[in-house]
Amino acid sequence: MDVTRVIIVAVGGQGNLLASSVLGEAALLAGMPMQMSEIHGMAQRGGVVESALIFGEARSTIISDGEADLLVGFEPAETLRAVQKCNADSVVITNLAPLMPFTVNIGKGVYPDLAQLQDLIRKKTARLIAFNAAKLANEAGNPLAVNMVLLGALTQVDILPFSVDNVKEAMGRKTKQQFLESNLKAFDLGFRAAEQAG
Amino acid sequence: MHKLLTDNPGEKMLLLGNEAIARGAIEAGVAFTSTYPGTPSSEITLNFFQMSQESDLYFEYSTNEKVALEVSAAAANCGVRSMAVMKHVGLNVAADALMTLAYVGVKAGLVVLSADDPFMFSSQNEQDNRYYAKLSGLPMLEPSSVPEAMEMLPYAFDLSEQLQEPVLFRTTTRINHSSGFVTLGKIRERRTKGEFTKDPLNLVTVPAVSRNLHVKLLKNIDAARGIAESSPYNFIDGSGRLGIICNGVSYNYVSDALKDLGAADRIKVLRIGFSHPLPEALIKDFLQGCEKVLVVEEGEPYMEEAVKAFAQEAQLTVPIRGKSKELFSRLYEYDPAMVKGNIAAYFDIPWEPKTAVDASDVPAIPQRPPTLCAGCSHRATFYEVRKAAEALGVETIYPTDIGCYTLGLLPPLSAADFLICMGSSVGTAGGFSKVTDKKVIAFIGDSTFFHAGVAGLVNAVFNNHDLTLVILDNGTTAMTGHQPHPGVDMQRLNLDGYGQVSIEAVVRAVGASHVTVIKPYKVKKSIEAIKEAITHKGVSVIISQEVCALYARVLKLPKRKPFQITDRCKNRRDCMSDLACPAFYVWNERIKIDPVLCTGCALCAQICPENAISPLKKKKETV
Structure with a gap:
């Protein structure tokens, strides 16, 4: 089986690690080898959280620049920051709802223009799927479910060889019962958004 | 039941490296565990802490790594399988104990885990602790993967017992913070009580004894080499x-x-x-x-x-x-x-590397550096110390220490001038005060004070240094994930059987000649108290007490009302330029406060020259 490398980037508090552990659990259910690693040193203090997930027969737990097959960004500027993980064949999924870095709020930096950001990523990679995942999470009744929306989109692009059922079962195991319904709804909305993005 | 206590050999689980290490130790029958928390090792002992609350596993957060190793060394010398866990620089602190423990050895398995941090994701250096094995003469094991780390632990304990000496277990961040599938093994029975046999001629390291013990250590190195030759690892x-x-x-x-x-x-x-x-x-x-x-x-x-x-x-x-x-x-x-x-x-192998996309035309993306949280009490203390020094017109040097408050380094707080290791704030402050004419104001956290600050303070009192030590007491070891320390009231966590050490009592007992406790959210009073402390000749200590804003949420302390900026605001932006709290943002050229992030600490409200910041009338709402 080919090795598939996925990078997920997010801002601390967006639930990147939970999304990663759902994917890990889904791989376990599907009987697929998987390794992953995360850098979350100061996540609670507003920093960037990056996960690397490697599916298939590989031992490495990190992904070098240019070696990601799929980049999923929970925050648009962070997606762009991580774009050097991609090559010309990579697929990128990004949320389009910005979380302003504090440096922008205090006037030390300018947030990238969202249209230009999408153009840049589209030009450099094979495919970009971009939508407002925060809006869909709200629609699902759970503003914190941005991670589950993007999990839906990631499952739809069919780069990972496991089924929707695997992921949903993994969500049942890894997420809190009281949020499961809204999480599943968020997942479906993300799945559909990726479908519509064609 | 804690998932790492699952008694179901053959079950497959997705575990974080640090969980797998904790599970491996449990499978090895470890009964006595100790640590001082430090990234990237902290989750190992968080799991020990949790498991100790629902099993007969003993676990303690020790005052520092040296003490952590000493308690475990004693337990292992009574025949109880023990493990001391620390980050790489923690082993420097424990090194004094380690070097001679290598002579004395153990009766039951003792594993000393060192979590190294190449690239310094969250450390002050990237020292390679394999040299500690060479320096001490002790065996060292290094796993390559999460499942291997788990299965290597029972091997490490057996090896320690075979050689009757501690075994060093070295990981790197990419083991600790990677996840992988493991297959659970059998949990060996824990032997929690031991027996101490007096044997001073082998256990009391006076020179005459140590001369013999060093011979034994060298023999052990040869024996260990023999085992390494055919080790499956x-x-x-x-x-x-x-x-x-x-x-x-x-x-x-x-x-x-x-x-x-x-x-x-x-x-x-x-x-x-x-x-x-x-x-x-x-x-x-x-x-x-x-x-x-x-x-x-x-x-x-x-x-x-x-x-x-x-x-x-x-x-x-x-x-x-x-x-x-x-x-x-x-x-x-x-x-x-x-x-x-x-x-x-x-090896001259032709290879076409995957070309990373050319990111040279990507515009500069604003950084997202870690920053003190909204409502962090350290921000208030730093602001007040700066204002007090400004008011007195004194030039300052700010030696700092290891913890969240190291983030005070960034402007506008700029309250960090020198840092080398745990406890160095107060030790170096003494040196700065002797050879410069600047006012030296050192910052240290509560947990770090217990870990390595007390000796420096005693030194300052004895040698009559002229310095102010600010102890930032936020009631927890915040940086590594809110572990308790000797100053914490464990009853608050519904845990019985602990003592509590008062920082103020320690500071007074040491003999600091000027001691004040401040509540940093009371800005004016705090600035006055700090001015007094700065003016004092000799050792003055300020203890700034306010619970960590994140920990307050964990403890479910009552929430304060968030604040807002009213139309009295004349857009002077003192709040932004002096405090830079992450709850502020700019909207249509005006400063606003995000009510979700604001904790209601009221620091900005107290410094606003227009009195333009007041509590929101309504309860918190989302934006």
Whole structure:
């Protein structure tokens, strides 16, 4: 089986690690080898959280620049920051709802223009799927479910060889019962958004 | 039940490296565990802490790593399997105990875990602790993967008992913070009580005893080398006339590279998992058939230098390379593409690397540096100290220490001028005060004060240094994830059976001549108190008490109302330029406060010259 490398980037508090552990659990259910690693040193203090997930027969737990097959960004500027993980064949999924870095709020930096950001990523990679995942999470009744929306989109692009059922079962195991319904709804909305993005 | 206590051999689980390590120790029957928390090791002992609350496992957060090693050393000398866990720099603190414990040895297995941090994701240096094995003469094990880390722990405890000495277990961040599938094994029975047999001629290290014990240690090193020669953790993959010697996570990058390069049939790989003493005969044998050898190891050329020495002894002239300008660096962590590129270059293997997208036309993306949280009490204290010094017109030096408050380094607080290690704030403050005419104001956290600050304070009092020590007491070890420390009221966590040490009582007992406790959210009062302390000649101590804003949420303390900026605001922006709280943002050229982030600490409201910041009338609402 080919090795598939996925990078997920997010801002601390967006639930990147939970999304990663759902994917890990889904791989376990599907009987697929998987390794992953995360850098979350100061996540609670507003920093960037990056996960690397490697599916298939590989031992490495990190992904070098240019070696990601799929980049999923929970925050648009962070997606762009991580774009050097991609090559010309990579697929990128990004949320389009910005979380302003504090440096922008205090006037030390300018947030990238969202249209230009999408153009840049589209030009450099094979495919970009971009939508407002925060809006869909709200629609699902759970503003914190941005991670589950993007999990839906990631499952739809069919780069990972496991089924929707695997992921949903993994969500049942890894997420809190009281949020499961809204999480599943968020997942479906993300799945559909990726479908519509064609 | 805690998932790591699951008694179901054969069950597959997805575990974080640190969970797998904790589980491996449980399977080995560890009964006594201790630590001082430090990234990247902290989750190992968080799991011990949790498991100790629902089983007969003993766990303690010790005052520092030296004490953590000492309590475990005693338990192991009574026949109880023990484990002391720390980050790499923690082993420096524990080194005094370690070096002579290596002479004395243990009766039951003792594993000392050192979590190294190549690239310094959350550390002040990237020292390579394999040298501690060489320095102390103790055996060292290094896993390459999460499942291997788990299965290596029972081996480590058995090895420790076989040799009757502690075993060093070295991980790197990419083991601790990687996740993988493990298959649970059997949990060995915990023996929680032991017996101490008096044997002063072997256990009390006066010179006459130690002279004999050193002989014993050297014999043990030979015995350990013999075990390393046939250890299942030193193994050879593949065959060929070209060779790679590697360890830890580098083995993963090497394996993947050889597969990608299609070179597994030409290049054999010696993976070293039992890295001290190195398996000399095995390595010499490996070198014999090789035309060219590459050593792949993050950090220092620990193996490379030894391998070259072995080659010399075996009269081999085979080229052996590792660290060099053209190949591997001693800096930072490695990655798969870099290792692949170096293997291809060294062995002349054609290879088309995947080209990363050209990001040269990507506009500058604003940084997202970690910052003190909204409502962090350290921000208030730093602001007040700066204002007090300004008011007195004194020039200051701010030695700081290790914790969240190190983030006070960034403007506008700019309250950090010097830092080397845990406790260095107060120790270095004494030196600065003696040789400069500046006012020295040192910052240290509550947990760090207990860990390594008390001795520095005693020194300052005895040697009559002229300094102010500000103890930032937020009631927890915040940086590493809110672990308790000796100053914490454990009743608040519904945990019985703990004492509590008052920082104020310690400071007064030490004899600091001016001691004040402030509540940093009371700005004016605090500034006045700090001014007094700064003016005082000799050792003055300010204890700034306010619970960590994140920990307050964990403890479910009552929430304060968030604040808003009213239309009295004249847009002077003192709040933004002096405090830079992350709850502020700019909207239509005006400062606003995000009510979700605001904790209602009221710091900004107290410094606003227009009185334009007031509590929101309504309860918190989302934006």
